[in-house]
Amino acid sequence: MSKYISLTEDEKDTILSLDIFRSVKKGTILLKRGQKSRDEYFVLKGCIRKYYITDGEEKTTAFFTEMEGLTPHCAINNTPSEYFVSCVEDTILTVAHIDIGVELFIKFPKLQLMCKVLSNELLAKQQLNFDEFKIASPEERYLNLLQNRPDLIQRVPQHQLASFLGMIPQSLSRLRARIMEKSKE
Amino acid sequence: MSKYISLTEDEKDTILSLDIFRSVKKGTILLKRGQKSRDEYFVLKGCIRKYYITDGEEKTTAFFTEMEGLTPHCAINNTPSEYFVSCVEDTILTVAHIDIGVELFIKFPKLQLMCKVLSNELLAKQQLNFDEFKIASPEERYLNLLQNRPDLIQRVPQHQLASFLGMIPQSLSRLRARIMEKSKE
DNA sequence: TAAAATCGTTATCTTAAGATAAGAAAATGA
DNA sequence: TCATTTTCTTATCTTAAGATAACGATTTTA
Numbered sequence: 001m002s003k004y005i006s007l008t009e010d011e012k013d014t015i016l017s018l019d020i021f022r023s024v025k026k027g028t029i030l031l032k033r034g035q036k037s038r039d040e041y042f043v044l045k046g047c048i049r050k051y052y053i054t055d056g057e058e059k060t061t062a063f064f065t066e067m068e069g070l071t072p073h074c075a076i077n078n079t080p081s082e083y084f085v086s087c088v089e090d091t092i093l094t095v096a097h098i099d100i101g102v103e104l105f106i107k108f109p110k111l112q113l114m115c116k117v118l119s120n121e122l123l124a125k126q127q128l129n130f131d132e133f134k135i136a137s138p139e140e141r142y143l144n145l146l147q148n149r150p151d152l153i154q155r156v157p158q159h160q161l162a163s164f165l166g167m168i169p170q171s172l173s174r175l176r177a178r179i180m181e182k183s184k185e
Numbered sequence: 186m187s188k189y190i191s192l193t194e195d196e197k198d199t200i201l202s203l204d205i206f207r208s209v210k211k212g213t214i215l216l217k218r219g220q221k222s223r224d225e226y227f228v229l230k231g232c233i234r235k236y237y238i239t240d241g242e243e244k245t246t247a248f249f250t251e252m253e254g255l256t257p258h259c260a261i262n263n264t265p266s267e268y269f270v271s272c273v274e275d276t277i278l279t280v281a282h283i284d285i286g287v288e289l290f291i292k293f294p295k296l297q298l299m300c301k302v303l304s305n306e307l308l309a310k311q312q313l314n315f316d317e318f319k320i321a322s323p324e325e326r327y328l329n330l331l332q333n334r335p336d337l338i339q340r341v342p343q344h345q346l347a348s349f350l351g352m353i354p355q356s357l358s359r360l361r362a363r364i365m366e367k368s369k370e
Numbered sequence: 371t372a373a374a375a376t377c378g379t380t381a382t383c384t385t386a387a388g389a390t391a392a393g394a395a396a397a398t399g400a
Numbered sequence: 401t402c403a404t405t406t407t408c409t410t411a412t413c414t415t416a417a418g419a420t421a422a423c424g425a426t427t428t429t430a
Contacts, residue, residue, distance in 0.1 A: 052320060071309070076305050077306075126315070133318070170409080323417075355380085360416090
C-alpha cells in the first residue's frame with residue numbers, strides 16, 4: 001500500500017494489527033452463492049475470479065489481479081450472494097469485513113477525499129469497460145483484451161476467458177484460429 | 186433531493202444559490218467528443234443519452250432518467266471526452282462543475298459517509314448490470330430490459346435502444362417479431 | 371403545406387456464434 | 401508413475417445476427 005500513499009507509523013500499525021492477510025491455494029472458493037458474507041477482498045499477488053452458475057454452467061464475469069479489490073454485492077447490501085468467488089492461482093490477499101474499511105475511513109480523514117476520488121475513478125473505469133464491451137464484437141473484444149490485459153490471456157484457462165468475453169470456449173478457440181489464419185496472409 | 190435526504194435551510198440555500206438548474210430541448214447536445222468539460226449532470230425530469238460515434242455510426246451505451254446522474258469520464262480525468270451526451274426528450278437537469286460536488290462534500294460532513302455508501306452501491310449496481318449483460322443473449326437482454334426498464338422501451342427510439350442492447354436496429358426489429366410469434370402459440 | 375429527412379419494418383444473403391460430439395494434450399492426484 | 405480428470409481444439413449442423421436494400425410511416429423543417 002505504501003507504494004500508493006504514504007502512511008504514518010500509526011496508520012501502518014493499525015492496518016497490520018487487523019490481521020487480514022491470507023494466503024490461499026489455487027481453486028479455493030472464497031465465496032459461494034447463497035452465502036452471506038460481509039468481507040471484501042484485495043489481491044496482493046495472484047488472481048481471483050467472480051462467476052455465476054446458471055444451468056450448471058459457469059459464467060465468469062470478472063477477474064481481479066494484483067492491487068485490485070473486489071467488494072462483493074452481498075457485502076454491501078447484506079444479502080445472500082448471487083455469485084461465486086474463487087482463486088485462479090495461488091493468491092495472497094486481504095480479507096476484511098466491509099465495516100473495517102469504513103472504520104479506517106473514519107479514523108483517517110485524509111483517506112476520505114482519496115476515497116471519493118478513487119471511487120469516482122473506479123466507477124468511470126468500470127463504465128468505460130462496459131462501453132467497450134457493448135460496442136465491440138466478440139472478435140474485437142478478444143483483440144482488445146490482448147492489447148489491454150495480455151497477462152490474463154496467459155494466466156487464465158481458456159474456458160474461463162471465453163465466458164468472460166461473452167462466448168463459449170469453442171467459439172473462442174475458433175476465433176483464435178481465424179485470427180491466426182488472417183495474420184498469416 | 187429532499188425526497189432522499191433531509192436538508193437544513195442552510196444546505197438548501199447553498200444548493201439553490203449555485204444556480205445549476207437547466208431546462209433543455211430534445212435533441213440538444215450537452216457534450217461532444219473532443220470537448221473538455223468538467224461538468225456533471227443530474228436528471229430531474231426527462232432522459233439523456235450517452236453515445237459514441239465510430240465509422241459514422243452512433244453507438245448508445247447508456248441512458249439516464251429521473252434521479253440518475255452522469256459524471257462524464259472527461260470531467261473526472263480532465264481529458265477530452267470520448268463520447269457525446271444528448272437529450273432524448275425535453276429534459277430538466279442540473280449541470281454543475283465537478284468541484285462543486287467536492288465542495289458540497291467538504292462543507293457538509295454528513296454527506297461524506299452517504300457518499301461512500303452511495304458510490305459503493307452505484308458501483309455494485311453498475312457491476313451487476315455488466316454481469317447481466319455479459320451472461321445474457323441479445324434476446325434475453327431485450328426481455329430483461331422489458332422487465333427492468335419498460336419505460337425506456339416506450340420513451341426511446343428503437344435504433345438507440347438497439348445499440349444500447351448491443352445490436353443493429355434491424356436485428357432488434359426481427360427479434361421483437363420473433364418474440365411476438367412465440368407468444369402467439 | 372409540401373419536400374426532405376428520419377424511423378421502423380421486412381426480406382434476402384452472408385457470416386459467425388451456439389449446440390453437440392469427439393479426440394488430443396495437459397494437468398492432477400492417488 | 402499411471403489413471404483420471406480437466407482443458408483445448410477441431411468438425412458438423414443449426415440458429416441467429418450483421419450487411420444491404422427497399423418500402424411505407426412518421427417526423428421535421430423549410
